[in-house]
Amino acid sequence: MTALRPDTLDALPAEVSRPTYDRSAATPGIVHFGVGGFHRAHQAMYVDALMERGLALDFGIVGVGTMPSDARMRDALGPQDGLYTLVVKHPDGRTEARVIGSLLGFHLAADDPEAVLSLMTAPSTRIVSLTITEGGYLFDPSTGELDTTHPLLQPDLSGEGAPTTPYGFITEALRRRRAAGTAPFTVMSCDNIPGNGQVARRMLVSFARLTDEALADHIATDVAFPDCMVDRITPVTSADDIARLAADHGVEDAWPVVCEPFTQWCLEDRFPTGRPPFEEVGVQLVPDVEPYELMKLRLLNASHQAMAYLGHLAGYTYAHEVAQDPLFVELLLGYMEKEATPTLHEVPGVDLDAYRHQLIERFANPEVRDTLARLCAESSDRIPKWLVPVVRENLRAGGSIERSALVVAAWARYAEGVDEQGRPIEVVDQLRERVMAAAARQGEDPLAFVRDEQLFGDLARDERFAASYTRWLASLHEVGARATIERVRDAG
Numbered sequence: 235m236t237a238l239r240p241d242t243l244d245a246l247p248a249e250v251s252r253p254t255y256d257r258s259a260a261t262p263g264i265v266h267f268g269v270g271g272f273h274r275a276h277q278a279m280y281v282d283a284l285m286e287r288g289l290a291l292d293f294g295i296v297g298v299g300t301m302p303s304d305a306r307m308r309d310a311l312g313p314q315d316g317l318y319t320l321v322v323k324h325p326d327g328r329t330e331a332r333v334i335g336s337l338l339g340f341h342l343a344a345d346d347p348e349a350v351l352s353l354m355t356a357p358s359t360r361i362v363s364l365t366i367t368e369g370g371y372l373f374d375p376s377t378g379e380l381d382t383t384h385p386l387l388q389p390d391l392s393g394e395g396a397p398t399t400p401y402g403f404i405t406e407a408l409r410r411r412r413a414a415g416t417a418p419f420t421v422m423s424c425d426n427i428p429g430n431g432q433v434a435r436r437m438l439v440s441f442a443r444l445t446d447e448a449l450a451d452h453i454a455t456d457v458a459f460p461d462c463m464v465d466r467i468t469p470v471t472s473a474d475d476i477a478r479l480a481a482d483h484g485v486e487d488a489w490p491v492v493c494e495p496f497t498q499w500c501l502e503d504r505f506p507t508g509r510p511p512f513e514e515v516g517v518q519l520v521p522d523v524e525p526y527e528l529m530k531l532r533l534l535n536a537s538h539q540a541m542a543y544l545g546h547l548a549g550y551t552y553a554h555e556v557a558q559d560p561l562f563v564e565l566l567l568g569y570m571e572k573e574a575t576p577t578l579h580e581v582p583g584v585d586l587d588a589y590r591h592q593l594i595e596r597f598a599n600p601e602v603r604d605t606l607a608r609l610c611a612e613s614s615d616r617i618p619k620w621l622v623p624v625v626r627e628n629l630r631a632g633g634s635i636e637r638s639a640l641v642v643a644a645w646a647r648y649a650e651g652v653d654e655q656g657r658p659i660e661v662v663d664q665l666r667e668r669v670m671a672a673a674a675r676q677g678e679d680p681l682a683f684v685r686d687e688q689l690f691g692d693l694a695r696d697e698r699f700a701a702s703y704t705r706w707l708a709s710l711h712e713v714g715a716r717a718t719i720e721r722v723r724d725a726g
Contacts, residue, residue: 237486240315243333247484250319253335255285260294262338263510265354265419267400268365269297269307269340275468275493277363277424279320282336283515290510292358294338298350300399308342310489316340319490321479323601331483343403347396354407355416360507362407363422364434366400368615369664371427371437375618376688378433380440391444401441408442408457409449420458420505426535427619428527431461431502460502461523463530467494467596469604494602496592500526525579529586532574534593536620537566540637541597542609543644547654547715553604557597565719566594569637577627611662613645614669618689629696639702640722642690646683647710649673654714665689680704 236245243252264281266273277295284290297316299307311318316337322330343350353359364370372384382391389395390402397403408418421438423430435454443450468491475492479485501512503519513519520526538553544565545556556562570590578586625638650673651659661670668686675682684694684703693699709718 235480235484235486238314238317238319238333238488240317243317246333249331250483250485251330251332253282253286253333255288255291255335257335257338260285260291260336260338261358262296262353262356263290263293263358264295264361264363265298265350265359266295266363266365267298267300267403268367268370269299269304269311269337270365271468271471271491271493272464272466273297273363273365273424274318274334274337274491275320276464276466276497276499277365278334278336279497280499280512280515280517281510282334284510284512285336287514289514293361293510295336296338296353297340298343298400298403299340300343300403302344304342307489308340308345311337311340314488319479319483319485319487321475321483321490321492322495323492323599324495325595325599325601327601329478329482329601331479331485333485343398347403350403351397351407351410354403354419355410355414357416359419361420361422361505361509362404363424364400365424367612368425368427368619369612370400370425371433372399372401373433373437374688375614376691378436380437382440382444387441390441393445401438404438405442405446405449405453408453409446412449412452417507418452418457420460420507420509422460422462424462424464426464426531426616428531428623429461429524430527431459431523435459458504458506460504461527462502463498463500463523463527465498465530465534466496467599467602467604468492469602470608472603492602494596494599496596498530520582525581526584528578529581529584529589531620532577532624533570533590535616536574536624536638536641537570537593537597538609539613539616539621539645540566540569540641542606543641543648544715544719546606546610546648546659547644547710549653549655550606552600553606553609554598554600554602556606557594558600561716561719561723563594564723565637566597567591568723569641572634573628573636573638574624576631576633577624607660607662610648612664613649614663614665614689617642617645622690622693625693625699626691629699635699636702636706636722636725639699640706640718642684643703643707643710644715646673646676646707649683650676676707680707683707 423434500518541556649669672683
């Protein structure tokens with residue numbers, strides 16, 4: 235067993251890939267907010283692959299955490315000098331382990347805010363990237379505007395003390411760079427939000443305008459916010475994953491990352507102060523990300539939501555169990571083909587039929603062991619962005635909405651907090667009390683859950699949607715998830 239540290243890399247088993255480049259020659263060029271599993275399985279992996287080719291050594295990544303929970307990442311990565319193991323899990327049970335070296339350090343922002351700002355104001359920092367989750371952008375899903383009343387923003391808006399949020403750090407760093415005559419860095423969102431770059435731009439400009447109009451104008455005019463689409467299924471690392479890495483590959487790692495073999499990144503090429511040559515390692519540099527983005531969000535992410543609630547209600551625990559059940563496969567393909575795909579633009583170079591079936595294969599990978607609980611979490615950040623737009627477009631076009639309405643009804647049924655066997659469900663959501671309170675009123679008002687206009691807009695007042703939604707919600711209560719899926723299938 236070898237504990238992962240810079241001085242033990244040569245002692246790792248031969249089958250474990252590790253950096254052959256000189257990490258001491260790498261310098262920071264990217265500051266990343268939100269170092270979780272996905273960032274480490276995706277962006278950091280791509281940068282590491284470039285460094286392995288002798289490229290992008292001036293684009294090392296330094297991570298920043300702004301939430302108290304990020305102390306765990308600090309404590310795990312600190313003794314390992316930012317090193318971690320990426321474990322790719324193949325469907326046949328094979329695993330590939332590689333130590334990633336592109337993450338040069340990690341700061342818990344509250345420990346030393348000035349150290350973070352110093353790093354962000356250095357001319358060598360040319361990109362600030364984000365994986366702060368859909369909820370981290372703090373916008374009202376019904377209006378698309380910054381929620382200026384959000385509790386997380388209040389310390390930064392008070393003007394007292396050091397920044398506490400990504401918005402606070404980015405705006406202060408850009409203010410200091412402007413004062414020093416240093417060109418602004420590019421802000422690169424890598425979160426699952428339609429138009430993620432433009433959402434980041436709109437939120438950041440709105441935030442800055444609350445305290446400094448001139449700075450807001452500078453950000454709106456002079457800072458680049460490229461859009462991108464990112465894709466790799468990356469479940470939460472479990473204790474079993476850590477133990478299996480030690481047993482199978484002889485590596486003792488405080489927080490490895492596990493993921494599927496598939497990876498994709500479509501990126502708008504808009505980086506005024508420079509970027510790594512991502513195209514050298516398979517990143518698709520495209521003029522318009524939107525077709526790829528909508529494809530992924532409405533086919534993969536929305537299908538994950540369909541699997542999550544209905545699968546949990548039917549008694550499943552893992553995504554692969556659902557994706558190996560023919561009844562669920564039929565539901566997922568029906569949703570993708572009949573409801574999601576008609577709302578998409580042409581996607582250059584992509585065979586959508588092959589993509590849909592590839593998604594089922596990816597979901598069915600038994601080694602990934604992605605939990606339905608993970609997919610069910612933070613639904614109030616996901617359904618309004620991924621599925622509600624599909625419903626709206628099909629309502630306007632006269633298209634099918636039955637499967638989409640069922641997914642919304644399944645979320646409402648799940649939010650009641652009790653499964654079909656009477657066992658408690660642990661609902662994890664920033665709006666937990668609100669959505670559970672709405673779900674509790676469904677007995678007296680079948681539309682109670684979808685009357686929340688912040689999440690659903692005016693859908694409750696749409697007669698066609700309301701009829702479908704209430705029919706499937708009643709069916710879930712009467713006959714359960716599996717029989718309701720069969721009824722949806724028979725409805726066409």
